[in-house]
Amino acid sequence: MKSELSAPYFHNEEAAFAYVEARMWPDGKPICPKCGVVGQAGRLRGKSSRPGLWKCYACRKEFTVRIGTVFESSHAPMHVWLQAFHLMCSSKKGISTRQLQRTFGGSMKTAWFLGHRIREAMKEPHSTFGGPLGGAFRVVESDETYIGRKAESRAYEPPAPKQSVMALVERGWGAVRSFHVPNVTAANLQPIIAKHVHSDSRYMTDTSTVSGMVGLPFRDRHQTINHSAKEYVRGDVYTNTIEGYFSILKRGIYGIYQHVSEAHLQRYLTEFDFRYSNRIKVGVDDVQRTALAVQGAWGRRLTYETTRAQRREAAVPF
Ligand SMILES: [Zn+2]
Numbered sequence: 284m285k286s287e288l289s290a291p292y293f294h295n296e297e298a299a300f301a302y303v304e305a306r307m308w309p310d311g312k313p314i315c316p317k318c319g320v321v322g323q324a325g326r327l328r329g330k331s332s333r334p335g336l337w338k339c340y341a342c343r344k345e346f347t348v349r350i351g352t353v354f355e356s357s358h359a360p361m362h363v364w365l366q367a368f369h370l371m372c373s374s375k376k377g378i379s380t381r382q383l384q385r386t387f388g389g390s391m392k393t394a395w396f397l398g399h400r401i402r403e404a405m406k407e408p409h410s411t412f413g414g415p416l417g418g419a420f421r422v423v424e425s426d427e428t429y430i431g432r433k434a435e436s437r438a439y440e441p442p443a444p445k446q447s448v449m450a451l452v453e454r455g456w457g458a459v460r461s462f463h464v465p466n467v468t469a470a471n472l473q474p475i476i477a478k479h480v481h482s483d484s485r486y487m488t489d490t491s492t493v494s495g496m497v498g499l500p501f502r503d504r505h506q507t508i509n510h511s512a513k514e515y516v517r518g519d520v521y522t523n524t525i526e527g528y529f530s531i532l533k534r535g536i537y538g539i540y541q542h543v544s545e546a547h548l549q550r551y552l553t554e555f556d557f558r559y560s561n562r563i564k565v566g567v568d569d570v571q572r573t574a575l576a577v578q579g580a581w582g583r584r585l586t587y588e589t590t591r592a593q594r595r596e597a598a599v600p601f
Pocket of ligand 1: 315316317318319320339340341342343344
């Protein structure tokens with residue numbers, strides 16, 4: 284047996300830096316984040332130098348691969364970061380802040396930031412696919428769903444309005460993209476569909492959904508299935524792929540995350556999109572998925588500040 288968790292970069296700080304450097308600097312040449320010079324730095328190996336430290340020969344400044352990435356200004360050791368990346372990338376329904384905190388120690392706030400920085404790294408275009416979904420003879424399914432708290436968990440307050448999510452999936456080998464929209468209206472969905480679905484695609488929806496009413500650019504390539512008339516499959520016309528995705532999303536959001544605030548819903552959607560778009564079925568295993576996410580850490584310094592509301596959310600018992 285060979286456990287994925289035995290890899291040296293999960294335990295050894297130097298191996299962890301080497302792993303990240305190999306993904307940030309693909310041709311093996313260190314890039315100085317201070318002056319931008321490529322391949323003109325030396326690794327500092329002295330006893331007093333911390334792992335991962337380089338010195339640029341051009342500007343004489345010291346740097347690590349953390350600078351300008353989601354790893355910047357974090358005190359967590361790099362091998363712990365990689366463990367967290369692996370957990371998040373290999374758990375089909377995600378991993379809660381509470382679980383991250385139990386596993387890695389530290390505060391809930393630290394765990395919360397760790398999770399959100401990893402979600403930041405999972406953003407496209409660093410996942411496998413870029414450009415619009417679909418194309419000639421390819422099928423894109425579209426549907427909407429609603430995410431919200433169960434009424435019984437809010438006994439003392441009126442139930443919060445549910446959040447609207449629309450998603451597009453390219454059937455077969457393609458990717459999924461989900462969007463948190465203020466309301467499900469043709470005006471809100473139309474620009475998303477125009478931007479993210481190739482106009483030569485076959486576009487499939489349920490007749491009764493709003494996505495089903497805004498398929499204009501596809502003309503006769505827009506095919507609908509009538510769920511309200513109990514029609515679910517007609518030849519290769521169906522929306523089962525997108526419904527399957529929504530069921531993974533909902534099991535994760537309700538089962539693992541339990542409460543996702545409106546302000547952060549899009550980040551969670553990004554996380555579920557990333558795992559689905561880079562799934563086993565399209566030939567991406569857990570190890571490769573983790574590597575893709577780490578690659579996405581480049582240029583993704585997290586810029587937003589912790590607000591009181593975010594700290595409150597981090598303190599919610601999960
Ligand atoms: Zn430099």
